Amino acid sequence: MKPPSRDKSRGNQKKGRANQDNRQLLPEAFEERKKQALSSILYIRFEGADAQSRLPSGIDASIPYPVQLQAPAVKLDPSSITIESLLAGMLRVLAWDSENENANKYRKYIKMSRPELFEELIVAGIQKAEEKDWIVAEEVFFAASGLEPERPEPYINLALMHEEHAKRLFDSGNEDEAEKEDDLAYKYYQYLLGFKDVFAPAYYHAAFFFLRKHNYDKAVSLLTSYIGMNDDEQRTRRAKLILEKLGGMGYLDTLFKEAYDFIQMGQEEKGLEKAMQFVEKYPDVWNGWFLVGWANRRLGRWSEGAQAFHTALEKGADGADVYNELSICEIEAGDLEAARSHLERALRIEPENEKIIVNLGALAFRQGHIDEAEGFFRTSIELDPDDRIAKEWIKKIQALRERKGTGA
Numbered sequence: 001m002k003p004p005s006r007d008k009s010r011g012n013q014k015k016g017r018a019n020q021d022n023r024q025l026l027p028e029a030f031e032e033r034k035k036q037a038l039s040s041i042l043y044i045r046f047e048g049a050d051a052q053s054r055l056p057s058g059i060d061a062s063i064p065y066p067v068q069l070q071a072p073a074v075k076l077d078p079s080s081i082t083i084e085s086l087l088a089g090m091l092r093v094l095a096w097d098s099e100n101e102n103a104n105k106y107r108k109y110i111k112m113s114r115p116e117l118f119e120e121l122i123v124a125g126i127q128k129a130e131e132k133d134w135i136v137a138e139e140v141f142f143a144a145s146g147l148e149p150e151r152p153e154p155y156i157n158l159a160l161m162h163e164e165h166a167k168r169l170f171d172s173g174n175e176d177e178a179e180k181e182d183d184l185a186y187k188y189y190q191y192l193l194g195f196k197d198v199f200a201p202a203y204y205h206a207a208f209f210f211l212r213k214h215n216y217d218k219a220v221s222l223l224t225s226y227i228g229m230n231d232d233e234q235r236t237r238r239a240k241l242i243l244e245k246l247g248g249m250g251y252l253d254t255l256f257k258e259a260y261d262f263i264q265m266g267q268e269e270k271g272l273e274k275a276m277q278f279v280e281k282y283p284d285v286w287n288g289w290f291l292v293g294w295a296n297r298r299l300g301r302w303s304e305g306a307q308a309f310h311t312a313l314e315k316g317a318d319g320a321d322v323y324n325e326l327s328i329c330e331i332e333a334g335d336l337e338a339a340r341s342h343l344e345r346a347l348r349i350e351p352e353n354e355k356i357i358v359n360l361g362a363l364a365f366r367q368g369h370i371d372e373a374e375g376f377f378r379t380s381i382e383l384d385p386d387d388r389i390a391k392e393w394i395k396k397i398q399a400l401r402e403r404k405g406t407g408a
Helices: 029-038 048-053 083-096 103-113 117-130 134-147 153-171 175-193 200-212 216-227 233-248 254-264 268-281 286-298 302-314 320-333 336-349 354-366 370-383 388-404
Strands: 041-044 065-068
Touching: 029 083, 041 083, 065 083, 083 103, 083 134, 103 134, 117 134, 117 153, 134 153, 153 175, 153 200, 153 354, 175 200, 200 216, 200 233, 216 233, 216 254, 254 268, 254 286, 268 286, 286 302, 286 320, 302 320, 320 336, 320 354, 336 354, 354 370, 354 388, 370 388
Parallel strands: none
Antiparallel strands: 041 065
16 A cells, blocks of 8 residues: 555454454445355365265365355366365355354364464455555455454554555545545444454554544544553654644644635635634644645635745645645646646655646646656556546547547
């Protein structure tokens, strides 16, 4: 994810409360995916003298066992049934139907056959998430949670995965889908925070989630709780440092939250008023000037926005977002060279930020560098095959070339 960026969350943690069915955490689409996932499962019984003479160790002949077929329509060849196909079938059932009447017997058999499988699943899920194979990663974590219903590791990794997916979607301009992913991450964090036996990493990671959502009161509460848990020395130091920074930069001042919320909700004038009050109170804190610039940019006041972003940089801002926002003001004001310089600076800070890459492509297109623009858009699509904005730009370029009647 490059991610999970804050923790791999593997193994040897306290057990939590009893498992909730994943359906309580996931949207309605879960049932359709469950139906599709289980369509390639065939249940078999080890009946008859011949079958029972070859009964694998640990198999209970009184219950049916799921076998994973290569495809739903494929006919089962009895000779193809192996321990691995049985394990795959049981894991898929545990992933999607963890309350199956024989689930406990499946768990017992899997743990006897592959005692390290839970840890292997967590590692495999993280690897798939890092590869941005979100669907497969999710099912692997579902399987891990089905195998060990009271272990928190699958849920923390599901939360981190959905959070990272949300960031990717937001960077590519797909804000509605990003919000859905964040909603799932939120549900998993809330679930983890309700564990009877406290799972400290959930407090740490959830705090960063709420920081990103600008819910500073909740983040402070979680970080404060985490510090008292004596979980990890390095993370505890970081939590203390963040609390100090939040206080010193005015993030805990209600003016900042009000300004941010107004701007986020489309009430830029009210947000700008609150942001100006904030910078009067904290003139040397860059984040207030960022809000001033953000509000002005959304209001189409390019000069005022650019000036505020420059002030934020002078006060110590060094994130890609500041340079990206500044470049938008410069593009609209016609200062394309300055905009390109600041976008390139932003890209050096975050080389895989699709939003910045697409903005560079849009700027190149505006400057008449069509081939270069296409290169940026295709790079963004390589990073995120679902990048809707980049795909729209590619269509626009193709249409332009068709109108010109050339292939270049």
